[in-house]
Amino acid sequence: MSEQTPSPYFDRRGLIFVLSSPSGAGKTTISRELLRLDDNLVMSVSTTTRPKRAGETEGVDYNFVDEKTFTRLTKDGAFLEHAHVFEYFYGTPRGPVEKALSEGTDVLFDIDWQGTQQLASDKNMGADLVSVFILPPSTEELESRLHRRARDPDDVVRQRMEKASDEMSHFPEYGYVIVNDDVEQSVGRVQAILEAERSRRSRLIGLHEFVQDLRGID
Amino acid sequence: MSEQTPSPYFDRRGLIFVLSSPSGAGKTTISRELLRLDDNLVMSVSTTTRPKRAGETEGVDYNFVDEKTFTRLTKDGAFLEHAHVFEYFYGTPRGPVEKALSEGTDVLFDIDWQGTQQLASDKNMGADLVSVFILPPSTEELESRLHRRARDPDDVVRQRMEKASDEMSHFPEYGYVIVNDDVEQSVGRVQAILEAERSRRSRLIGLHEFVQDLRGID
Numbered sequence: 266m267s268e269q270t271p272s273p274y275f276d277r278r279g280l281i282f283v284l285s286s287p288s289g290a291g292k293t294t295i296s297r298e299l300l301r302l303d304d305n306l307v308m309s310v311s312t313t314t315r316p317k318r319a320g321e322t323e324g325v326d327y328n329f330v331d332e333k334t335f336t337r338l339t340k341d342g343a344f345l346e347h348a349h350v351f352e353y354f355y356g357t358p359r360g361p362v363e364k365a366l367s368e369g370t371d372v373l374f375d376i377d378w379q380g381t382q383q384l385a386s387d388k389n390m391g392a393d394l395v396s397v398f399i400l401p402p403s404t405e406e407l408e409s410r411l412h413r414r415a416r417d418p419d420d421v422v423r424q425r426m427e428k429a430s431d432e433m434s435h436f437p438e439y440g441y442v443i444v445n446d447d448v449e450q451s452v453g454r455v456q457a458i459l460e461a462e463r464s465r466r467s468r469l470i471g472l473h474e475f476v477q478d479l480r481g482i483d
Numbered sequence: 484m485s486e487q488t489p490s491p492y493f494d495r496r497g498l499i500f501v502l503s504s505p506s507g508a509g510k511t512t513i514s515r516e517l518l519r520l521d522d523n524l525v526m527s528v529s530t531t532t533r534p535k536r537a538g539e540t541e542g543v544d545y546n547f548v549d550e551k552t553f554t555r556l557t558k559d560g561a562f563l564e565h566a567h568v569f570e571y572f573y574g575t576p577r578g579p580v581e582k583a584l585s586e587g588t589d590v591l592f593d594i595d596w597q598g599t600q601q602l603a604s605d606k607n608m609g610a611d612l613v614s615v616f617i618l619p620p621s622t623e624e625l626e627s628r629l630h631r632r633a634r635d636p637d638d639v640v641r642q643r644m645e646k647a648s649d650e651m652s653h654f655p656e657y658g659y660v661i662v663n664d665d666v667e668q669s670v671g672r673v674q675a676i677l678e679a680e681r682s683r684r685s686r687l688i689g690l691h692e693f694v695q696d697l698r699g700i701d
Contacts, residue, residue, distance in 0.1 A: 274620070274662050398684070402492070404697050430698040437691075442684045444492050454682055461679035464659045464672055466616070472660060479622050480648040 275471035279366035280462055281390055282306065283374045283381050283439075284455070286399035287429030289410040291445045295399065296375050298452045303459065308373045309362050312338065315353040328358070345390065346376060346383035351424075366393055371459065378435035385438075395462045397455060398439035402446040493689035497584035498680055499608055500524065501592045501599050501657075502673070504617035505647030507628040509663045513617065514593050516670045521677065526591045527580050530556065533571040546576070563608065564594060564601035569642075584611055589677065596653035603656070613680045615673060616657035620664040 286292040300308055312328040314335050323329055330338070335354045339347055347356030357374065365372050374380070384390055401407040407429060411422050436442055441458050445451040466472065477483075504510040518526055530546040532553050541547055548556070553572045557565055565574035575592065583590050592598065602608055619625040629635075629643050654660055659676050663669040684690065695701075 272662065397682075400694065400697065404699060407697065433694050433698055436694055437684070439684060441679070441682045442687060442690060443682050444490065454678065457675040457678035458682060460672060460675035461659070464615075464661050464676060466655065466657055466660045469660060472654065476618065476651050476654055479618065479625065480651055481622060 272469075275469050275475050277369050277463065277468050277470060278393060279368065279370045279372060280395050280468065281362070281366070281374060281384060281393045282371055282459055282462075283376060283384065283394060283396040284399060285377055285381055285396065285432065285435075285439065286445075287401065287407065287432040288425050289407050289429060290399045290401040291410070291448060291451065292375060292399050294448055295445065295451055295455055296373060298448070299455055299459070300373060302452070302456065303371075305369075306371045306373055306459070307365060308375070309357050309365075312344070312356045312358055313353060315355070345387060346374075346380040348377060348379050350377075363389070371463075377432055378438060381435075381438065392467075395441075395458065396439040397441040397443065397458055398436045399451065400433065400436070400442060400444045402444055406446075490687075493687050493693050495587050495681065495686050495688060496611060497586065497588045497590060498613050498677075498686065499580070499584070499592060499602060499611045500589055500677055500680075501594060501602065501612060501614040502617060503593075503595055503599055503614065503650070503653075503657065504663075505619065505625065505650040506643050507625050507647065508617045508619040509628070509666060509669065510593060510617050512666055513663065513669055513673055514591060516666070517673055517677070518591060520670070520674065521589075523587075524589045524591055524677070525583060526593070527575050527583075530562070530574045530576055531571060533573070563605060564598040566595065566597050568595075581607070584608075589681075596650055596656060599653075599656065610685075613659075613676065614657040615659040615661065615676055616654045617669065618651065618654070618660060618662045620662055624664075 284292050284296055296308070300306055310324065310326070310328060312330055312335065314330060314332050315327070317323065317329050321327065332354065335356065338344060338356065343359055344356035345359045345362055347354060357380070362372050374384070381396055384394055401410070408426065411425050443451055443454050462468070502510050502514055514526070518524055528542065528544070528546060530548055530553065532548060532550050533545070535541065535545070535547050539545065550572065553574065556562060556574065561576055562574035563577045563580055565572060575598070580590050592602070599614055602612055619628070625647060626644065629640050661669055661672050680686070
């Protein structure tokens with residue numbers, strides 16, 4: 266279904282595709298599926314001060330840096346957005362995203378409301394932003410999903426529920442909202458949003474010239 | 484793929500889904516296919532002064548009226564939009580569309596740039612409007628499609644080409660633009676636009692209350 270190849274008729278600037286949701290609403294599964302199904306979508310690699318976990322690869326899962334380096338990069342304006350989540354810092358390097366967008370590749374962001382606000386207020390990126398908020402179908406479902414991560418102690422779960430509530434309070438800042446009660450259906454909806462936004466007139470480059478040609482006007 | 488049933492979580496106001504294109508770009512085929520595939524989309528029945536053709540049914544294909552009646556209806560504000568195409572008048576009755584929208588049913592409009600401008604400037608309907616412009620892949624393809632209607636004399640074809648050029652000059656007034664080089668792909672794109680617009684936050688009614696519930700706030 267998705268438009269996997271660039272249009273043969275005109276160019277298009279890539280778009281910034283933001284998915285936000287409270288933890289436990291299924292966003293990670295949806296993101297992974299979306300990336301698997303769509304050849305023109307990439308996920309930006311974040312920079313973090315969090316220690317590398319077993320199985321993670323530097324430069325693929327994250328760029329791992331120490332706090333001093335992270336602070337310097339922040340001061341240099343090297344991040345499109347950055348956040349402090351629990352005890353660690355996370356940031357999105359600006360360079361690779363700008364390169365992808367200028368080549369017509371869409372970039373997926375799995376970030377919270379604070380990151381989304383930073384992107385939306387960026388003077389270069391605001392117009393490229395498409396934001397989707399994913400809600401759980403019910404509080405019971407959200408709680409149950411958070412408890413399924415059995416290794417987390419109770420206070421972490423409570424903290425997550427509070428963070429989830431805080432995150433959800435920001436839904437009005439998003440362009441689209443979906444309720445994830447069925448992963449397959451949710452993936453289809455998110456794909457439809459991505460595909461629709463690719464046909465938005467304001468993103469198409471060279472459309473005026475294409476139509477002038479059709480009308481036989483030199 | 485399409486969201487064929489109302490969401491169980493909140494209501495939604497129907498949207499006005501406008502497809503415009505020059506004659507010969509394949510819009511009629513796309514509209515018919517879209518209506519066949521989507522249970523929550525209806526086409527409004529226009530009122531016209533054009534004589535009924537063989538096989539057409541009053542109240543299904545069109546409401547057939549004389550010019551005097553059409554003029555009176557226009558003066559009464561009974562039409563959402565109306566147009567004079569070649570020698571006949573066409574208009575969209577306001578009542579049935581308002582009823583469908585308030586029930587959450589989407590309404591398809593197969594109208595030209597003039598009708599779209601009238602809808603867009605309507606104070607009740609402007610916010611419900613989603614507009615898609617369908618372009619042919621090339622002038623050659625457009626000419627060849629217009630000539631395929633063998634019963635039309637040459638001057639009608641020429642008139643159509645001029646009207647096509649005029650129609651295409653209005654593409655910047657539309658929210659989405661697609662090039663119809665493959666009907667199946669075009670139907671998929673138009674479906675994606677319709678589905679995406681159904682998830683647009685601004686159309687969802689009762690979302691605030693739904694999120695307050697999720698957050699455990701009475």
